[in-house]
Amino acid sequence: MSPDSPLLSLHAAFTRQFFRHMRSLMASPADVANPLLFFFMVVTLFPLGLGPDPERLAAIAPGILWVVALLASLMVSAKLFASDFEDGSLEQLALAPYPLAVLVLAEVAAHWLTTGFLLALVSPLFAIMLGLPEQGLTTLVVSLLFGTMCLTLIGAVGSALTVSIRRGGLLLSLLIIPLNVPVLIFGTTAVAEAVMGGNPASWLALLAGLALGSLVITPLAMGAALRVSLDS
Amino acid sequence: MYFDSLSAVWFMDGHGFYVWLAYALTAIPLALTVWLPIKRIRQHWRWLQAEQRRAASASLTGTNEAGV
Amino acid sequence: MWSIIHKMGSPPWFFRFSGTLVRWLLPVTISLLLVGAFWGLLVAPPDFRQGNSYRIIYIHVPAAVVALAGYYVMALAGAVSLIWRIKMADITMRAAAPVGAVLTAIALVTGAIWGKPTWGAWWVWDARITSMLILFFLYLGVVALFQAYENKTAAARACAVLSLVGTVNIPIIYKSVDWWYSLHQPASIKFTGESAIDSSMLYPLLLMILAFYCLFALTVLLNMRADLVWAHRESSWLKQLAGGA
Numbered sequence: 001m002s003p004d005s006p007l008l009s010l011h012a013a014f015t016r017q018f019f020r021h022m023r024s025l026m027a028s029p030a031d032v033a034n035p036l037l038f039f040f041m042v043v044t045l046f047p048l049g050l051g052p053d054p055e056r057l058a059a060i061a062p063g064i065l066w067v068v069a070l071l072a073s074l075m076v077s078a079k080l081f082a083s084d085f086e087d088g089s090l091e092q093l094a095l096a097p098y099p100l101a102v103l104v105l106a107e108v109a110a111h112w113l114t115t116g117f118l119l120a121l122v123s124p125l126f127a128i129m130l131g132l133p134e135q136g137l138t139t140l141v142v143s144l145l146f147g148t149m150c151l152t153l154i155g156a157v158g159s160a161l162t163v164s165i166r167r168g169g170l171l172l173s174l175l176i177i178p179l180n181v182p183v184l185i186f187g188t189t190a191v192a193e194a195v196m197g198g199n200p201a202s203w204l205a206l207l208a209g210l211a212l213g214s215l216v217i218t219p220l221a222m223g224a225a226l227r228v229s230l231d232s
Numbered sequence: 233m234y235f236d237s238l239s240a241v242w243f244m245d246g247h248g249f250y251v252w253l254a255y256a257l258t259a260i261p262l263a264l265t266v267w268l269p270i271k272r273i274r275q276h277w278r279w280l281q282a283e284q285r286r287a288a289s290a291s292l293t294g295t296n297e298a299g300v
Numbered sequence: 301m302w303s304i305i306h307k308m309g310s311p312p313w314f315f316r317f318s319g320t321l322v323r324w325l326l327p328v329t330i331s332l333l334l335v336g337a338f339w340g341l342l343v344a345p346p347d348f349r350q351g352n353s354y355r356i357i358y359i360h361v362p363a364a365v366v367a368l369a370g371y372y373v374m375a376l377a378g379a380v381s382l383i384w385r386i387k388m389a390d391i392t393m394r395a396a397a398p399v400g401a402v403l404t405a406i407a408l409v410t411g412a413i414w415g416k417p418t419w420g421a422w423w424v425w426d427a428r429i430t431s432m433l434i435l436f437f438l439y440l441g442v443v444a445l446f447q448a449y450e451n452k453t454a455a456a457r458a459c460a461v462l463s464l465v466g467t468v469n470i471p472i473i474y475k476s477v478d479w480w481y482s483l484h485q486p487a488s489i490k491f492t493g494e495s496a497i498d499s500s501m502l503y504p505l506l507l508m509i510l511a512f513y514c515l516f517a518l519t520v521l522l523n524m525r526a527d528l529v530w531a532h533r534e535s536s537w538l539k540q541l542a543g544g545a
Contacts, residue, residue: 154465157465161445161458161461162445164449164454165448168448171448174437174444175462177437178435178466178469178473179466179469179473181434181477182469182472185477185479186476189480189483210472217465218465221464221465224382224457224461225462228457228458228461229458232449232450232451232454232455232458234342234343234346244352245346245351245352246351246417247353250413250414251341251352251356254356254359255337255359257410258359261405261406262402262515265519266518269522270522273525273526273529276526276529276530276533277542280529280533280542281542283533284539284542284543
């Protein structure tokens with residue numbers, strides 16, 4: 001890059017935005033740990049509510065783990081753009097000479113790495129607590145990796161739509177829960193299939209397809225939604 | 233015509249309650265969705281006409297905002 | 301072609317045009333509904349397996365069909381409003397959302413009532429009922445998002461984005477719920493498909509579907525007119541119309 005051209009390439013702008021957001025997320029480790037703690041605590045509630053029978057817990061473990069992952073992603077999506085909106089850095093992003101969709105995607109990627117990605121990595125721990133058979137563990141991690149990608153991207157659209165609304169939290173869940181239904185179905189089915197000894201590959205492929213599709217479509221929606229929120 | 237008496241229409245071989253309940257619970261909200269906007273249009277319209285009369289009488293007596 | 305679109309975007313022209321249309325559509329819709337209901341309730345033969353409870357199909361299926369189509373109408377209007385910034389498209393979208401939500405609710409309620417004599421339970425997690433429930437949430441989301449914004453221009457654009465995302469998602473949701481149901485389907489509950497529907501039952505059904513489409517168009521037009529009158533209460537063309545009446 002020559003010194004007289006002030007513009008970074010799109011790629012460089014993306015990376016810079018990504019690391020900037022990553023640093024600000026890492027600045028408060030408690031915020032990173034919160035969703036994991038939430039996951040842990042809600043998983044604990046199920047044996048207390050349903051009784052400790054290992055067989056019954058194992059049978060519904062895929063569903064529990066996936067529903068709790070969905071709720072955790074719902075919780076963190078609510079504040080995805082909130083601080084950026086309040087301190088005005090979102091406005092700066094919108095004025096930057098790059099497509100807003102790309103810059104926002106960089107933020108969402110950083111967000112996913114500190115929430116969904118971590119959650120997928122630690123999920124076997126909670127799965128073992130619920131007695132999920134071992135043959136389902138790998139599928140659980142892979143399905144959550146792709147699945148949380150979808151959940152985060154869809155959640156980001158919801159967050160972009162509601163960021164300018166006071167008390168938008170409940171509205172956000174109304175907006176994105178119906179959109180997350182396919183992710184939940186594919187995810188739980190993949191894990192259940194693996195537990196029963198079947199081949200979950202086709203369900204995982206569907207999840208990966210959903211993740212790719214969301215990766216293409218949702219940034220555009222986020223960009224448009226953020227511009228609406230900034231205008232209102 | 234399938235039924236041969238009015239009570240048969242009501243009873244529908246034991247399914248009358250469900251069928252008529254379903255039709256009633258459809259008819260009421262549908263009637264409301266048609267009637268509510270009509271009512272809203274009428275209200276707005278009456279407000280508009282009242283506004284016109286007010287403006288007309290104000291300009292006749294010469295006491296409108298412009299003072300002419 | 302373009303002149304028609306241009307005219308559609310002009311409130312005075314649309315107000316006059318929709319007025320004539322509504323005056324025709326109202327009696328047509330009411331008579332279609334009455335004839336269809338009479339035919340379906342009293343004339344058509346009962347189903348050989350479900351008896352008379354199947355007559356709920358004449359409101360359940362049309363409501364479901366038009367509710368789904370209504371979402372696409374709403375999303376299409378949203379796309380037009382986002383791309384060309386046509387005010388009339390905003391108004392169409394805003395008018396369609398509550399009507400679609402009501403139709404979805406009707407499909408759900410009639411489905412539940414139909415379920416009682418057929419399956420012995422008010423609510424069964426059947427594939428079609430579940431997809432309808434999700435469609436209902438999608439509609440509620442649009443309605444609630446519109447209410448939440450104070451600036452109604454921004455509200456319309458936000459709803460347009462949401463309904464477009466929903467439109468991409470609806471086929472996936474329907475397909476996934478289908479698979480989910482076929483995987484978990486209990487053997488005791490099996491629903492007879494409509495593939496073998498007799499023409500004596502099919503014709504009133506088609507008539508009712510047509511009637512519900514007319515009803516959807518009618519209520520959307522009425523809602524649009526109500527919004528238009530209020531939005532243009534200060535403009536001269538409307539004052540002339542009101543003064544001349």
